[in-house]
Each structure stands twice: as C-alpha cells, then as structure tokens.
Amino acid sequence: MLEVAGLTVSYGPIEAVREIAFTVKEGTVVSLVGPNGAGKTTTLNAISGITAASRGRIFFQGRDITRMRSHQRVAVGIVQIPEGRLMLAGMTVRENLELGGYRRPAGEIAASIALMESRFPILAERRNALAGGLSGGEQQMLAIARGLMAKPKLLLLDEPSLGLAPLVVKLIFEIIGELQTAGQTILLVEQNARQAMAVSSWAYVMENGKIVLHGEARQLMSDPAVINSYLGQSISNTS
Amino acid sequence: MNLLAQQLVNGLFIGSVYGLFAVGYTLVFGVLDILNLAHAAVFTLGGLSALWLAQTFGLSIWLAFPAATVLAGLLGLLLNAVAFAPLRQRADSHFSGLISSIAMAIVFEAMALGLFGARSVRFPVGTVKVHIWHIGQSVTITSLQVSIVAVVALLMVVLTLFLKRSRTGKAIRAVAENDRAAMLLGIDVRGIIAFTFFISSALGGAAGILYGLYFDSLAPDMGRSIELKGLAVIILGGMGSIPGAILGGLAFGLSEVLTVAVTGTSNLRDAVAFMVLFAILLLRPSGLLGRARMREA
Amino acid sequence: MEQITQFYAIYGSLINFIGINALLALSLNVTLAAGMLSMGNAAFAGLGGYTAGILTVHFKVPFIVALGGGALMAGIVAVVLGLPVLRLKGVFLAIATLAFGEVVRIAAVNLTVTGGAEGLTGIPNVTKPWMIFLTLGLAAYFLAVLRRSQLGWGLVSIRDDETAAACMGIPITYYKLLAFTIGAMMAGLAGAMYAHLSYLITPRDFGFFIAVDLLIYNIVGGTRVWYGPVMGAALLTALPEILRGIGVAAGPIRMGVNGLILLLVILFLPNGLASLMIRLRPTAQAPEASDHTV
Numbered sequence: 001m002l003e004v005a006g007l008t009v010s011y012g013p014i015e016a017v018r019e020i021a022f023t024v025k026e027g028t029v030v031s032l033v034g035p036n037g038a039g040k041t042t043t044l045n046a047i048s049g050i051t052a053a054s055r056g057r058i059f060f061q062g063r064d065i066t067r068m069r070s071h072q073r074v075a076v077g078i079v080q081i082p083e084g085r086l087m088l089a090g091m092t093v094r095e096n097l098e099l100g101g102y103r104r105p106a107g108e109i110a111a112s113i114a115l116m117e118s119r120f121p122i123l124a125e126r127r128n129a130l131a132g133g134l135s136g137g138e139q140q141m142l143a144i145a146r147g148l149m150a151k152p153k154l155l156l157l158d159e160p161s162l163g164l165a166p167l168v169v170k171l172i173f174e175i176i177g178e179l180q181t182a183g184q185t186i187l188l189v190e191q192n193a194r195q196a197m198a199v200s201s202w203a204y205v206m207e208n209g210k211i212v213l214h215g216e217a218r219q220l221m222s223d224p225a226v227i228n229s230y231l232g233q234s235i236s237n238t239s
Numbered sequence: 240m241n242l243l244a245q246q247l248v249n250g251l252f253i254g255s256v257y258g259l260f261a262v263g264y265t266l267v268f269g270v271l272d273i274l275n276l277a278h279a280a281v282f283t284l285g286g287l288s289a290l291w292l293a294q295t296f297g298l299s300i301w302l303a304f305p306a307a308t309v310l311a312g313l314l315g316l317l318l319n320a321v322a323f324a325p326l327r328q329r330a331d332s333h334f335s336g337l338i339s340s341i342a343m344a345i346v347f348e349a350m351a352l353g354l355f356g357a358r359s360v361r362f363p364v365g366t367v368k369v370h371i372w373h374i375g376q377s378v379t380i381t382s383l384q385v386s387i388v389a390v391v392a393l394l395m396v397v398l399t400l401f402l403k404r405s406r407t408g409k410a411i412r413a414v415a416e417n418d419r420a421a422m423l424l425g426i427d428v429r430g431i432i433a434f435t436f437f438i439s440s441a442l443g444g445a446a447g448i449l450y451g452l453y454f455d456s457l458a459p460d461m462g463r464s465i466e467l468k469g470l471a472v473i474i475l476g477g478m479g480s481i482p483g484a485i486l487g488g489l490a491f492g493l494s495e496v497l498t499v500a501v502t503g504t505s506n507l508r509d510a511v512a513f514m515v516l517f518a519i520l521l522l523r524p525s526g527l528l529g530r531a532r533m534r535e536a
Numbered sequence: 537m538e539q540i541t542q543f544y545a546i547y548g549s550l551i552n553f554i555g556i557n558a559l560l561a562l563s564l565n566v567t568l569a570a571g572m573l574s575m576g577n578a579a580f581a582g583l584g585g586y587t588a589g590i591l592t593v594h595f596k597v598p599f600i601v602a603l604g605g606g607a608l609m610a611g612i613v614a615v616v617l618g619l620p621v622l623r624l625k626g627v628f629l630a631i632a633t634l635a636f637g638e639v640v641r642i643a644a645v646n647l648t649v650t651g652g653a654e655g656l657t658g659i660p661n662v663t664k665p666w667m668i669f670l671t672l673g674l675a676a677y678f679l680a681v682l683r684r685s686q687l688g689w690g691l692v693s694i695r696d697d698e699t700a701a702a703c704m705g706i707p708i709t710y711y712k713l714l715a716f717t718i719g720a721m722m723a724g725l726a727g728a729m730y731a732h733l734s735y736l737i738t739p740r741d742f743g744f745f746i747a748v749d750l751l752i753y754n755i756v757g758g759t760r761v762w763y764g765p766v767m768g769a770a771l772l773t774a775l776p777e778i779l780r781g782i783g784v785a786a787g788p789i790r791m792g793v794n795g796l797i798l799l800l801v802i803l804f805l806p807n808g809l810a811s812l813m814i815r816l817r818p819t820a821q822a823p824e825a826s827d828h829t830v
Contacts, residue, residue, distance in 0.1 A: 342802060470631050
C-alpha cells in the first residue's frame, strides 16, 4: 500500500532522514522504532506531506505522491495522528470530530460521529467542551477519533502513548489492537518499542536518520543482540 | 440634551462603519497573527470602485455595492498572493508581512491617486434616495443611516453564522487555531488563507463604500483617517475577536461624538480615543473580548 | 569650488534633509537592534523639535541649549513612556507607540504654545550642514561601536530570545529602556535641528506616515549594519529628485515607485540594500542568515 524509496529529508544543511526505503502492506501494522532524534517523526511528516522530501519517492497504492500537497494526501486516504495531538483547542470536541471528516461527504459525518462517540464514550460526555480543556488522555482519544473520522486507508500514528498515564497507555494499545483486528493499515512510531512491536507484524529500526534493521516484529523482539544494540534503552525503560 | 441624543445617534452610525472595517482587519489577524496595514487602502479602493461603477456604468447602488465589494475581495487575493504568501515560510513573517503590507498600501494608494485623481469625489446625485425622519424635537435620522446600520448588521450576522456553522467557516477557525493541525485534517490551508483575505478585504471595501455614502465624499487618502482608528478598534475589542471589533467600533464612534459634544470642538476628537487605546494596551492588553495568549506574539 | 557652491545652491536643502532623515532612521535602528518595533520616534522628533523651537522663540536661549533641551525632553518622555509600554511585544508595542504619537500630534494641534495646526513659526534658520553631518557621523559611529559592545550584544540577545537573554543575566528592562531612550534622544536632536532648518515646525511633520517612513528607511537600507538605515534614508529622500530628473512628475507614479521598491526589497533582499554591499566586498563576512530582519 505504501512504498518509500530512497527518501531523504533535510532541514537546511542537516539531513534528518537519509536514503531510507520501506514498505507497508495493506492490512498490516508496521512499527518504526528507534531512539529519540532517529528521524521517525520526520519520516511520518514526509509521508503526510507536512514536511517536503528532499530526494526519493513515496508511492501510495501505486501512485507517486511525493509532490502531492498534504490536504490532497488526506483526500486519498493518508491520515496522520500527530505527536502532541495538535488539538484545535478553542473549538469543541464535536467540532474537532466534524473537521476530522473534512474530506468526506457531509451526509456521512453525523453517522461517523455517532460511531466514534459510542466507541469513545468520554467524547460523547464532553461533546460541547472545548478540546483545550480536556485531560491529556482524553485529548489523545479525541485525536485518534478525529483521525479515524477521515476513514483512513493508511493511518500514521505518531507517539500515541507519549506523556500519558500507564492506564491510558494500556487503553491506547487496546485500541490499536482493535484497529489491527479490523484490518486497518497502520504505520506506528513509538519509543515504547516493546508494546509497539507487540501489536505489529513487521518493524523497522531507525538510528541517525537511517533504517538499520528490519524484520518480523516477533523475531526482532526475541533477538537479544537486537535488543542490546538498538532497543535496549527503550525496552528496559518501559518494562 | 437633544443635541446629545443626536450625537449619540450619529456616533452609532459611524461606529458601525468603523466596526465593519475593523472586522476585516481582525479576521486576518485572527487567522494569521499578522497585521495587514493595506486594509485601509482596500477600504479606499472599495469605495472608489463603487463610485466608478455607479458613474461609468450608471449602476444603481444596490448593484454597485455588491460588485465593488467583490472587487475589493479580489484585491485581497492579490494582496495575499503578492505580499503575504511569499513570506509565509520565513521565520520573521510577522514582521516582514507587516512591512510588505505597508508597501502594498502605498502601491494601492498610488493606484487610487492615478485612477481617480487627488481631489475628493462624490457619488452622483440621486445614487441613494434619502428620506429624513424626525424623532422628537431635534433628532433626525436619515434612511441612508438606517440602511448603513442594516447592511452592517446583516453582514455581521451572515459572517458570524458562516464562521460558526459552515464547513469552510469551521476550516477558517481551524487554521486560526493551528495551521499544522488543519493541514493534517485535510484542509487546504493556503486556499483557506486566500479565502480569508477575500472576505476580509470584501468587508473592508464594503466599509469604504458605506463611509463614502455617509460622508458624501471619497478621496484617495480617505483610508489614512481610518487606518489608526481601525487599529484602535481591534485593540479595544481584542485582536481576532469579531464581536469585539463590532463593539469596539461602536464604542469608538460614540467616544468620538461624545468628545465633540463635551468639549465643544472637534480638535480633541481622536485624543480621547487614543488615550483609551493606550490605557487598554497597558491595563488589559487582551482587549474587551480577546484572548490573552495572542498578546505575546 | 564654484561648482560645489552651485551644486549646494541647488541641492543643499535636499542634502540637509537626507542628513536629518538618516539621523532619524538611525534613531529607530537603535530600538530595532533590540527587536523593539517602536513607531514613536517620529513623535520624539516632534517633541524635540517643538521643545527646541519654543526655547529659541519664546525664551531666546542659545541654539546649543535649545538642541540639548529638545533631546533631553525626548529622553525624559521616553523614560516615562518606556517603563510601561516596553513590556508589550511585536505589533502591540508598535500600536502603543503609534497611539502615543497620535496623542503628541493632537496635543501639538491643540496647544497655543505650539502654534496649533499652523505650527510654530519664526524659528531662526541656524542649523548648519556641518552640525547635521557631524551628529550623523557620531550617531553612525555610536551604532557601529554599539554592535560590538556589551550593550549591543545584550540587545541582540534580547531580540533573538528574550527569555534566554533573561536567563543569561541580561538586565532586560534596563537595556530595553536604555536603547529606547537613546533612540528617542537621537530623534529629539534630529527634530530640533529640523525645526531650526525649515523656519517652522508643524504637527504634520511628525505624524503616523513619518513614523512609517522611518521604518521604511530601515527596511530598505537594512537594519543589521549602521550604513543600512543611512542608505535607505538617502535613497528614499533623494528619490523624488531622481525621479524628477528622469522626468517623472510628483504624484501616483512616484508614490507607486516608493511602494514597489519597499515591496521588492522585503521580498527579495530581506536584509536590505546593505546586504548587496556586503556581497560586493569579498573580504567581508558573509551576509547573515535572513531569519530575523529586525
């Protein structure tokens, strides 16, 4: 579904992502793990079009989207739920959800909101509250629901568990598990490598802007050498 | 007492025009956090193009008004394309945008001067048929004044509903909140910004037409007198707040006429207003209805 | 020699006004160096001009005392004004200082001692070109030295990141107020010389559009080096003469050219015309990144 070839992203003279290549197959959950500053978020931003690619190509469903603008990528089905959630803080929960479906026909919005509200009851409860007034966990629920409102073909999830209480983190990964069961294609970026790998079928390990390792998530997780050299810190931090 | 009543009525009418002008000003600030100093020049060109349409094509004011409003909106698109869009990626876009809007204000004023000459001009006699109503002994209200307030009120209701309810209106608010989030939601941020400029400038142009009709006089430099007043109004109301701009406009209009009524001369008319502006900036910088966070920009 | 005299007879007043405008542009540059967008320097020039004019006309003081009085008045008002308003940032400071400028202008229109709307007349023409250019030279030297001084570095740190500057122990309020006041005194001095150059001073000489002009001089010339504002002021003050020379009459075209120059500079030369000079000198340091124009 997604194919990235020779992607390089630079900020001025600094190359944050260098010549990476990977694929995400339809219906799978793929994780991108690695230490802070490895270039994971930059990779997601290049796929969603928030950041421009300096070199290389990005294909989505066989179509070259490298030069496509970000709102058009949402229209073709690539939806990013960003790190830090990026709430529309001064708008209500319901308005946030409505805007999640911005690229969908007006007639489908109400039904989708009802679906999201039944799945995340807290959002129904706080329907008319301003998004900025929600707790961190509630905001993350809203961010996920808002992303799903767009009916993504490919969901880019950036650090969904960052800064949340352990109980909420558990809930978030339950939701990701549900989405996986439902056949949602997801590219997941997480520092919480163990839990990310547990819900993924395939994983790529990034370091210093490059992909240094990839393989079946289960296999990588059980390889002590891999854990020691690449994931040691993040695994031990969260176990 | 009757004189005072008349002054209050007049203040209400001119204040509603200030409010309309300020709404366009504040709309762009709310979305972009940038002060568009060319807004007053669009105000002038809006008024002058309505005159041109009425004079050259003999259009009735009911046709010239919307047509000139659309023309002013198109100027807003030009303004965005030339002076704001190219600077958007720059780290100092707040400052450079301010400067390039000054540059466009000068260019627009030069256009007005070149196309319409330096002297003040007026709408052809009979453009608007004016009825005069007497209320009580010495308060008079003209049908023109009533139409002005009605037009302003109508535009404000439509704008408020548009921003609150419509899909595009919500997209404008989303861009104002957080442009990056808006992009990820599939909103064409560049398009929305351009559209915001269109609306803002159309409203500014509409204010120019009403101003020209009210004072029965239009000149290429008429924007100059309202430029600073508009700034005062949006500070008073709170930058980015639409109801604030309307209230600020009315308050400013009333303060002008009251100062004249109390001091008996028009010389101090603006002084009170600017002292109030000054005090507001120091005491309650978020304005009457604004949000505090924007102040740090 | 005769040619020089003749040249001065034709262009003397233009040259003097270039000097005054350059001095005003430099006065604004001092506050811009700290990232403060002050639109009050035109009003400070007005304060200085009126004070000096009144001292000369009504109190018959020597010229040098009048000049000092003008600068001092501007400085005192700057301290009183600066203490409250310098807390504001960006466009809010600009608007507050604009409002101050309007209040000064309206006061000048309404007071009798200032001569009302017609202005203060009968001021002797005693400003000599050497005085203007000596002051300009000193101001330019001050700015060139300032860039390398402790105060200068402090101002640049405040401009780049006020919070970080505070953490580094820079006395922000004091430095900002100092820069604001120095700029105001420079403007006051320029205004005092202006009043004694053109026989009169009117409220129109220091209104909103003059404040905008000072900003334009800085942007067109470039704010990063001392000769930027000087170049901007010289070019734009002489532009009407230049345009007249090539046959463009006053009016819309000249105004449009002014606007276009400003637009082209801000779009394509974010560090002003001065950045062209830097590029032309291979030995000089490379032009600085265009991230902060102020």
